[in-house]
Amino acid sequence: MNIFLLLQMAADAGPDRVGLVCDGRRWTYGELAAAARGAADVITGAGCTHVALLDESSAAAPIALFGAALAGVPYVPLNYRLADEDLGALLARVAPACVIGDVARAERLNADGGHKLFTREAFLEAAEAAAEGASGEEREGEGIAAQIFTSGTTAAPKAALLRHSNLLGYILGTVDFMSADEDDAQLVCVPPYHIAGISALMSSIYSMRRIVMLPAFEPDEWLRLAADEKVSNAFVVPTMLARIIERMEAGVEADLSSLQSIAYGGGRMPPELIERALALFPETNFTNAYGLTETSSTIALLGPEDHRTAFASSDPAVRARLGSVGRPLPTIELEIRDEDGKVLPAGERGEIYVRGEQVSGEYRERSALDAEGWFPTRDAGWLDADGYLFLAGRADDVIVRGGENISPGEIEDVLDSHPAIAESVAVGVPSVEWGEAVGIAVVIRPGHERPSDDELKALIKDRLRSSRVPERIAVVDELPYNEMGKLLRRQVRAMFQDS
Incomplete structure (x- = not known):
């Protein structure tokens, strides 16, 4: 199976339903699927080994993601915020690529890479122009849907590989097809090169929730867009939520009455901050999502009822769950192990290991899975007596x-x-x-x-x-x-x- 199936199902079920709002344009699911089919022909004609997005969030992101999938070429969203030296090294590692976005920078940093360069506008125009005659035929590939470079610290970034089976395992195991109401809208403001951005696109499309895309996060613009588009769902990282709350407490007004759910993740959420958020949004459902690039996004959730119960409780153990990341997904196996690999009981700290269909644990350089398919996350944590997972930072921290x-x-x-x-x-x-x-x-x-x-x-x-x-x-x-x-x-x- 190919992740393009998610977009094709949405287009077949509701071709005229609005699927994406970005930069003042509204795309229907039918238009998105047609453009992705055209993009697949453009990508195939370019003769490149990767599709690299070097750009902020835009309509080019989902069209390149699904177009690359149909063409059987790995999609590689690059961190445009990297220093020139680091970005140039990544461009060389994916050469020759179909590079979409900042073509001047790509040419300057890796001129001899043999890349086929498209500005955002040129790529979208080429995809739409090729759409009418595109066959939509799935090309044979090596099964890799996305290649995401993990953020390096002292060493070069590793190239994490996510196969179609991994991404589909996550979506099909966590999202019901066409489960969103036609008025539901998901505000996407995380960078396109992060797994959260990719999973937000796929889960929204499969549920047929309208995607409202904010190219670069800014709290006042987030509030304006959420109000204007009557956004029902949003995902933020803790620092984004803190800035949104600060602006609202400073007097910035926005009608967020349609906002039903806020999911957060990507970093440590201070208990004081989530308590402020729960008080400010008493009618909104909060979900803490914990996951990694190598696990195709979320592997554990602290759901809305967990938040409400913990926030209202006077029991310290229950209240403490606001600082947890909830329980593992039903499709995920999770263990806490010590340095010798021994599985630890509840309450004892160790390294988090996970296993499941969505777990890749695979890098271009090597596989990190053990013989039984378990992936060492390098995150430290522990489980309480009721199975709630608490993080204790990186194992190396x-x-x-x-x-x-x-x-x-x-x-x-x-x-x-x-x-x-x-x-x-x-x-x-x-x-x-x-x-x-x-x-x-x-x-x-x-x-x-x-x-x-x-x-x-x-x-x-x-x-x-x-x-x-x-x-x-x-x-x-x-x-x-x-x-x-x-x-x-x-x-x-x-x-x-x-x-």
């Missing part, structure tokens, strides 16, 4: 103090409970005595005085224990995040190294 493993998340949760702390991060810092000790960086909430170092140390010692008390404390104006809301701990560690 664990602070090892004198042989004791310390989760940064437990320290950050305590710090974030202080009324003067807007954000916090805990990292490992070099220590002569312990090998590694705790360092914290905090952002002070506007209008509050800076807590003393002794006050912060006492707060952590009283709530946790002395081994968690930081040796180094820094106050910063803001913490470093990437565009998907992931905290860049390596930059914080480097700050302590340099100071």
Whole structure:
């Protein structure tokens, strides 16, 4: 099976139903499917090995995604925010590609790659022009629907491969066909090079929910578009939600009465922030979605009823679930393992392993699956007695103090409970005595005085224990995040190294 089937089914069921709103144009499902068929012919004629999108979100993204699928060529959305050197290296790795978007930059960075270059407008024009005579015949490929470069830290990014079977396994296992009402609309504002952007397109198309695309996130524009298009569903990362809430609390008005559901993910959600959101949107259903590129998006969900129950509960264990990512999907197997691979019981921290049809765990360079098909996520976490999954950061982020493993998340949760702390991060810092000790960086909430170092140390010692008390404390104006809301701990560690 090919992921183009999702778009073809939507076009067959409702050819005149609006499927996409972007840059002032409305595309029906019939028009999207026809353009994707035309794009497949354009891609085949270009004779390239990949389809690379180097652009913000636009109609070119879904048309290139499904056109590439029909042509049997991997779709490769590139991070246009990368530095020239890094982006040039990725362009060389997918050469020769059909590159769509910033053609001047692509030509400048990889002129000898043999790429076929299209501006966004030129690609859409070529796809629509070829649509009338396009056969729609599925070409044979190697089964790879998308190749997504993971964000590198100290090493070059890995090329994660998602096969048609992986992506279809996720969609068919989590979404009912044509389940959306004709007025339902999904606001998509995550970058097209992230798995959340790809899964939002596919799940919206299969449910036949109208996609309202915001090319680049800006909170006031998000609020305007959500109101004007009467958006019913949205996905945001925590930093986006924080900026939306700040603008609304500052007096920016928008009629969001149609907003039924907000899903969030992509980074750690501070408990204080989700509590503010629940209070601000009392009639909106909130869902926390946890997933990875290598798992074709979501593998665990904290659903709306979980949010409401936890928010209203006085039981600390139930209330704490607001800080979890919920339970694994029915189609996913999940285990917590120690360093020796032993499966751990509830309450014990270890590395998260997952298995399921949607789980790829495959890279261009190698496969990360073990002999039984389990994928080591490199995320640390634990399960509570009722099966709720709590994340404790990346496995590599664990602070090892004198042989004791310390989760940064437990320290950050305590710090974030202080009324003067807007954000916090805990990292490992070099220590002569312990090998590694705790360092914290905090952002002070506007209008509050800076807590003393002794006050912060006492707060952590009283709530946790002395081994968690930081040796180094820094106050910063803001913490470093990437565009998907992931905290860049390596930059914080480097700050302590340099100071």
